[in-house]
Amino acid sequence: MILEIIFEDEDLIAINKPHGLFVHRTKLDVDADAFVLQILRDQIGQKVFPCHRLDRKTSGVLLLAKSQFIQSLMNEQFRDRVVDKTYLAIVRGYTEDGGTIDYPLMSERGKEQEAITHYKTLSKGEIPISSGRFSTSRYSLVEVKPETGRMHQIRRHLSHIFHPIIADRPHGCNKQNRFFLQQYAMNTMMLHASVLTFDHPKTKERTTIQANWYDEFARMLRELNLLNNEYTPKS
Numbered sequence: 001m002i003l004e005i006i007f008e009d010e011d012l013i014a015i016n017k018p019h020g021l022f023v024h025r026t027k028l029d030v031d032a033d034a035f036v037l038q039i040l041r042d043q044i045g046q047k048v049f050p051c052h053r054l055d056r057k058t059s060g061v062l063l064l065a066k067s068q069f070i071q072s073l074m075n076e077q078f079r080d081r082v083v084d085k086t087y088l089a090i091v092r093g094y095t096e097d098g099g100t101i102d103y104p105l106m107s108e109r110g111k112e113q114e115a116i117t118h119y120k121t122l123s124k125g126e127i128p129i130s131s132g133r134f135s136t137s138r139y140s141l142v143e144v145k146p147e148t149g150r151m152h153q154i155r156r157h158l159s160h161i162f163h164p165i166i167a168d169r170p171h172g173c174n175k176q177n178r179f180f181l182q183q184y185a186m187n188t189m190m191l192h193a194s195v196l197t198f199d200h201p202k203t204k205e206r207t208t209i210q211a212n213w214y215d216e217f218a219r220m221l222r223e224l225n226l227l228n229n230e231y232t233p234k235s
Contacts, residue, residue, distance in 0.1 A: 001034065052149070092173055099119060121141070124139070
């Protein structure tokens with residue numbers, strides 16, 4: 001496997017992480033044998049250090065440092081909310097034009113944590129196929145900007161407002177997930193980390209990295225009529 005490098009300098013490197021790939025070894029799947037850290041290390045010939053996390057099921061911008069010193073500087077930016085993160089998600093139903101989800105989430109250790117997510121609806125689509133009790137099915141493409149960084153925050157927050165991400169398990173809708181598997185042979189979670197903006201740890205310049213969505217995301221945008229609107233997002 002060759003990873004798509006979308007940014008690189010002497011201190012940092014960013015890839016467009018594909019869906020289904022762990023960043024590093026984890027107890028979540030002891031049988032997994034492919035990880036970003038090992039693949040990228042072999043690809044560029046040097047060790048790399050992750051600056052943040054992306055779920056296995058999430059694709060898009062993943063930033064890594066080429067030294068532990070740079071990693072620590074970037075970790076501080078993520079902790080202090082200096083970094084702006086923008087995601088794209090395809091969800092069930094018609095979402096509101098925009099809003100803020102301010103809903104605490106429980107950590108893995110059972111501690112309640114503040115969690116805030118902002119979202120904006122980019123387009124809405126309807127297909128003449130029933131996936132439930134109505135004769136048609138409706139979907140939305142939303143731009144999501146998490147203010148905090150809790151585990152599975154976007155997935156859990158969108159489910160909380162009853163607009164789960166398509167093909168999300170376990171936070172999504174099982175009926176919708178079965179529908180997409182049967183109708184489209186599709187089980188890729190429709191969440192993509194599209195843009196990451198931060199202060200470069202050396203130059204201090206505001207830096208923006210963008211990752212194009214993968215083919216399966218583009219296919220669902222077409223199938224669900226989410227491009228036949230006033231807004232046509234860049235690919």
